[in-house]
Amino acid sequence: MKKLIVILMLCCSSIAAGAAESKLENIQVETSVQAVERGADALMNTCHSCHSLKYITYHDLVKFGMDKKKVDDWRGDQPLDTAVTSQLSDETAIQSYGKVPPDLSLMTKAREGGANYVYTYLIGYYITPEGMTSNHVFPETKMPDMMGISGATDPAQRAEIQTKARDIVSFLAWAADPHEEERHKLGYYVIGYLLVLTTLLFFVKNQIWSRLK
Amino acid sequence: MNNRIIKWIDQRFPLSSFVKHDLTEYPTPRNLSYWWNFGFLAGFVLMLQVATGIFLAMHYKADVTLSFDSIQHIMRDVNYGWLLRFMHATGASAFFLVIYIHMARTLYYGSYRAPRELMWWTGQGLLLMLMATAFMGYLLPWGQMSFWGATVITNLFRATPFFGEQVVIWLRGDYGVGDATLTRFFSLHYLLPFLIIGGVLVHLVALHTVKSSNPSGIDLAAKDNIPFHPYFTIKDLYGLGIFLIVYCIFVFFLPNSLMEPANNIPANPMQTPTHIVPEWYFLPFYAILRSVPNLVGGVVAMGLSVMVFSFMPYLDRSRIPGGARYRPWYRAMFYLFAVDMVVLGYVGYTPPSDQSIVMGKIATFFYFAMFVLLPFISRKEEQWLIRRGLPSDVKALVASEAKEKIKLPDQRRSGDIK
Known part of the structure; x- marks a missing residue:
């Protein structure tokens, strides 16, 4: 009988364990307001032109404790309770990339490996011997290397990009599970x-x- | 004053006699182990699911364009909506865990044997309704796995002879899983729990007729029965405390570990996920379905794998008391079966590969072979045990508990010893 319980427990945990793939980098997601705000800042500059976060409003960011001035900068003349949506229309997106960029509100929950997946993906761009940009984690990706990691050879520059990617993932982890x-x-x-x-x-x-x- | 009110009620409704018969004087074997707590826990989880579900339904919208958003509305904007939703989602897993342990206990101690066959069969009916409720509830968040899980499972009804195609359309209310499917699943997901409550009442009436089984497998004499209240009310409450601690660890700290990541992507009929997996509690049965190469065969095998438990009172031909406790062969079968379930669960979880397909076939064969061989093994085992003589402590127990037994026309299937 005891065995059965252990076995059933294992059954549950194997499902959880299956999410952690070995090739993904393990990162510690930060939960402090500063880190999440840095991440939001980076995301607004790097990702927001194409990606939306339709379940997050600018008001949510202020409520969470982010700098009101910064949030006002991001939203421009939109009302405070507008959702964080991108300016890219679906038609233009399909013309340029062949598909609509996915909404990021639940991104860290919607992939096997969660935050680790998104982080490894962001820093997973490289230049193939043929001179094309590809991605280790998701080779079929349509997204260009927005962080510029594939062209960065200087270790200091790479470290800087990795820090930025970690901040973005910290923000996304908060957005997925506020x-x-x-x-x-x-x-x-x-x-x-x-x-x-x-x-x-x-x-x-x-x-x-x-x-x- | 108090007495007068109770007297007034008693003249019109059997309140006092009910409390006496079913609580304060309800005879319960004093040797019940903690494995006997799981029936009460199942009842508790049922109430928990109904309570959280009713409040979730106040904020949920059953509409393909709104349901995914309404779940996010619950998770983000509704006060403690995240708590309700995680309690309900974790509660489904908890329900199955508790029920599977409850069933495992019944199998281990042979509690399904006469005179408790009706308890076993009503329980089997409850399990089917629970499975249906869980399956339909899983469609409601309208995520990728919801949609494709429902598509795959409703598709199985294509195996119905003559009008398979029509049955699938009739079930879905459309050619594919769509708005009509979502609204009817929501309606039935709300209805079935109340039918389950009715089934539980029948289960309990049967229980209070035949009384609880106990680890010895022998009907105990009056001297070894104690009133349910207060002894077992407090024991059940203590067990509930332990259960709630484990449950709350999942609700508050690991709620996402029981959810498929793909279900956080809204349903998209144009895009099949790379790997469709059911929830953990369906994995062994799903593995059996996949292990049979032909659709009809797979569906029949899967249906049979759930229903075959009903035959246990007839398949087990042994009269040795105490279930697996005094029956080494049966005990070995029990543990092998448990291991087989885990193997099937693993096969159901992994994407099909040459290796896992072979594993699944062997495990499926083994699963059914157990039930087919049980009548022969149990009879041989009984002869062997009788030849060897029962252990002295069992004999002593039987002698000390000698009392009038429930007379059954067919002694052969009784768990009683003559």
């Missing part, structure tokens, strides 16, 4: 409460059962 921090915080309280309650129930159970001869 309540994560709140969830974890509440989780500690709930589980703490349950531990106390269960311990008490254990003693009450023993006390009641001790009435039996």
